[in-house]
Amino acid sequence: MTPEDRDISVLIEPAELAGVGAGDAQESNTLDEDNRLKPAFVRKVREALEAGERDVVYDLVEPLHPADIADLFELVDADERGALARAISDQMSPEVFAELNDHVRELIVEDLPADQVADIAEQLETDDAVAMIEDLDEEDREAVLAEMEPEDRAAIESALAYPEESAGRLMSRDFIAAPEHMRVGDLIDYLRERPNLATEFWEVFIVDARHHPVGTCSLSWILRSPRTVALSDVMKRDQTLIDVGMDQEEVALRFQKYALISAAVVDVSGRLVGQITVDDVVHIIQEEAGEDALLLSGAGDGDINEPIRDSYFARVRWLIANLVTALLSATIISSFGGAIEKLVALAALSPMVASIGGNAGTQTMAVTVRALATNQLTRTNTRRILWREMRVAMLNGATVATLIGCATWAFFGNPLLGGVIATAVILNILTAGIAGLVVPVLLDRFDQDPAVASSVFVTMITDSMGFFAFLGLAVASGLVG
Template sequence: MSDEARLDEDDILLAEAPPEEGARPDDRIDDERHDEENRLKPEYLRAVREALEEGDKGAVYELVEPLHPADIADLFELIDRDERGALAAAITDLMSSDVIAELNDYVREDMMEALPAEAVATIAEQLETDDAVQLIEDLDEEDQQAVLAELDAEDRAAIESALAYPEETAGRLMSRDFVAVPEHMTVGDVIDYLRGRLDISSDFFEIFVVDERHHPVGTCALSWILTTPRHIALSDVMKRDQTLIPVTMDQEELGLMFQKYGLISAAVVDENGRLVGQMTVDDVIHIISEEAGEDVLLLSGAGDGDINEPILEAYGARVRWLIANLGTALVGSAIIAMFGAAIEKLVALAVLMPIVASIGGNAGTQTMAVAVRAIATNQLTRANTWRIVARELRVALLNGATIAVLIGIGTAAIFTPHLGAVIAAAMIVNIIVAGMAGVLVPVVFERLRQDPAVASSVFVTMITDSMGFFAFLGLAVASGLAG
């Protein structure tokens, strides 16, 4: 067959195996182990626990063996901590690298610490480099060194190189398994080269083309390789425009880049521009999910928010923000104390104060959530900060006017028109301040190179509460209502 030979479209048969009689697409999840949402059923979990309590390893193995590695990882997370060792012992040959890679970080850390160094090293050698790094980086320094000492020289060098990069950067997360070829090859040369490679153990979606200095000069999708005649030069079909990922790029920015440009994979380059690894979309999906959940938890001061997190670590992560919030709450109390005499003269002020503060706090939280997300997704930058501020100001004015009318009418009907006018004016002031604080506080933290999701909520709450009390009580005194 000549190089130019092609299969006609009519010569290609796209066959789809007929479904088995009575089979349904959801048969896998509609069984004795999974519910309709593909979660392990309580009855199945109970059966595994009973077998563990009875010490019947055969029954445990029979129950777990049909599960997908991801479901086995879920099973470890669902059972109690003191049951995990017995489960691992009962299904030793099912504890594949796929199961280890799917485990929750805290669960995996507990299990690895309970295993001897040589056992952890054996598991690490089965994993791809990025997964092995994730496995070892969670261990104590002493345990890390013990495991590294058990690895062969090549694996140890690759993992130590990755651990040298900061956490949550491309250098730490990248895969070192990729295919790179020189640009002088033809398509046929590439195909022959790939067929002769017996050490390609990972999936790949494109081939990176490099120059003599190992700098990436282009990429070639596998579909192009398969549909191009053998004699065509690789340099004639490769895509020269490509997105390069520096090894020091933060994982959040990495996720945004994949999302923005619709990448399947991308080359990772070191400080000299040399190709050292690749990032693939399956890894980035985990990053995007992790970053989205992290920002939500940071806004609430809940730490990692993982139900497998040790109690003392969860306590430490949450209590420090509660203490900080206690300090900022004292500011609001001090303002109330300034108007103690006015409150004594008109008890209605004390009744209505929480409403002003509460509505302002909610308005600030809404705006802050929008601002933090916009910063995280690069929608709010130095180039459009004031446009976003102006937009939120207009939204705050509309919200303030609407709530002011409602609370003013209600207060006038229950108390007096004078008090209704005062609380309406205070509500407008507080919601406008809340809207500005909700944008400007995260922006200030971002300009100071601090994570805006970490401490914004504490300061926004302080501003809205303090300003709500001050505006309401101040206007009441100034208008002679409580003079």
Template sequence: MATDDPALSLLAEAPQGGDEPRRDGDRLDDENRLKSDFVRRVRDALDEGERDQVYDLVEPLHPADIADLFELLDADERPRLASAITDLMSADVIAELNDHVREQLVEDLPAEDIAEIAEQLETDDAVAMLEDLDEADQQAVLAELDPEDRAAIESALAYPEESAGRLMSRDFIAVPEHMTVGQLIDYLREDMRLATEFWEVFIVDQRHHPVGSCALSWILRAPRPVALADVMKRDQTLIPVTMDQEEVALRFQKYALISAAVVDEAGRLVGQITVDDVVHIIQEEAGEDALLLSGAGDGDINEPIHLTIRTRLTWLVVNLGTAIIASSVVGLFQGAIARFALLAVLMPIVSGMGGNAGTQTLAVVVRALATNQLTESNTLRMIWREFRIALANGLSLGLLIGLAVATIFGNPLLGAVIGSAMVINNLMAGCAGIAVPVVLDRLKIDPAVSSAVFVTMATDVMGFFSFLGLAVLAGLA
């Protein structure tokens, strides 16, 4: 059927996706994860040296799914997979790879191959690939790059790790404010060297300082003769090039940004950060603090085992030291425990409940600090809030355990002692849970890294001391 409408003609000529059968039904499950049966077939083909079969299995996958496949395979299988699907190893696949997996693969490649991959990547992805290389290997790869790409990557590597300078892309559109909408549209269409993916155009003055921005939707809907200065948005959220990536993510979340200009120390526009970059940061930061609180490192199952052992063992040794301190408090009352052995049975309840309460408060406070909900302006209010919560929880738990102990052991005085100790230790847990991370934050120390150790020590020491001390004072032992 013929039609005079060009748009309808193009639609009629376009292939209809609905007529094409799903190609990933035997590869992905309902939750869009690679099926174990598919991964097993890839493994079997690799073991049998069937490179063509491996290629045929992997070729229909999305680059992100290919990256997932690398992570699911064992370390010794990954280089063989990369060798079998060489021309499928696009920049999109490399950009999606887990950091540890990418580092392993890159280490096995010659410098010229790494340089070829880097030239296909966005600057921030290329930097992520090169930053973990040894200095000598890094310089060898940089020497293989063309001068423009090398200058961009070297400039990014000069910024601190996890900063906006490392994260930003240098592919952006910036034009002077004297342009009209029509001139801008013609410029975007005619200059093939410009960035191909962007959401807004930055307007700059003669010093290359950003003075506004225009969303693409505004540009497309505004009349051609209108000056950009009349339609641009002058209020901008500018990102300093040295800003930590966690703070960048908070800016995007707070102001609902799609993209933002990055400026250097002189206020010149040097790059942009887009929301797709920030999504990865939010995902990383969301789990990072919880893992740091437990001393489990970065929690990546692809991390080399020796690094995981070193990280976890370090904190376990620190915890061993705090446990010894807590046990020394128990040692002060060993005579009382010997005279009334029931104290040894009950005292872990007090310290354990205090530790749980402290962990609850600590998790809330660390999150509040990370998201800028807790600042100097509302610290006192937060302390008063957590004090009231700790008091209410302590009284409730103290009443429950006190009545239970008095009933089970037929000793009301013992019930009163353990109930009072529960209240005291819950108050200690609440105070320590907020005071420790706040103090560490004021000292510019990441509160997620070491707060748990101090809070646990405080609740253990106070739990043992309050229970055993009150027992001695009450004449139970």
């Protein structure tokens, strides 16, 4: 076997092995098996902060990864975060700020002088810098922008001009673009000779004379192609272009559908103005999924670091809305007061019918909201999905109705009562299946977020239908005279 045929091996010196062991020991003292900071470590940091021992705090935090430092800020009390930031000021790298929770970062940034915030923003990717600056008060934002270099300030102001949660806000302006007539060797030399270019990228965007993207070249193609080959001969012409005004949720769907690593962002004239990479999209997917789940429950942002006042206002409005819709159910119950007085079992059983319908409606609603968010449910297949959900509801209704009808008959010794509640359950679950699909779809058709108010309307429909169907059937069947 020749040296060329053998696998390349790396020899690790004993001293290096000792260093690895020391690192592992340090990690075992700070992180648990789930890669989270240990309570004992956090307690040491807090005790050192309380004692004013900034050197101890620095020594404890210094070995941590930027993401772990960001986690530490979330784990200490809000009134300790300023002291922690001052104790480890030279460790507050752009990487740490990029990993910080939005609410935590906002509090820390407000506590820092404008020149220091500007210095950090200049070292961040444009999208991360925008995320840090956009939530500041207008006065503080202008103070930070005034401290920045003109080029960086222009990039931030340009990004802030785009709507929130749009591709223009999300994109990075650090990318590599090359003319289609350039050769592979010339591109490699160009990248090596200019240190101020983007340092992290996976592909080069090929543009025409108008700076319109016409294709892409992955780094693997560039490195494996002869130097004399023109980029136009090795580039991939099919590409997914992102409009600057596209909503970030739609951007994430494009990345997921076409398995993208990065994508070019173009303005209204088709010029290349930025790029979006998969690491940004992973964050969007996580954010949007959590946002929809929280909107369904009316819990606002649902962030444990969100100010109490913001959480209060976000949640109480939906509780009030539920209170208003509950009045409809109360009105229906009161209209059957005479029947309930004659057969107390109606009062005991009617909440079960409403509750079962509410749960069924929530199931269908959750599936529908997810399908709308992922573009699985469109105008083309709405009728087919509605028929599918109706069949699922009928099967569920028949199963649950049989169980509750037999149990009611056995417990109260009244077969008619069992039949009435079984029929009411079937009707309410069928209603829940239809409402759970139709309500989110209608909200989506009117350009409203289907996750925001769907639960209020679906709950109102299933509760009202549950009480009305059960009590109405009880009267109509002659169960109560």
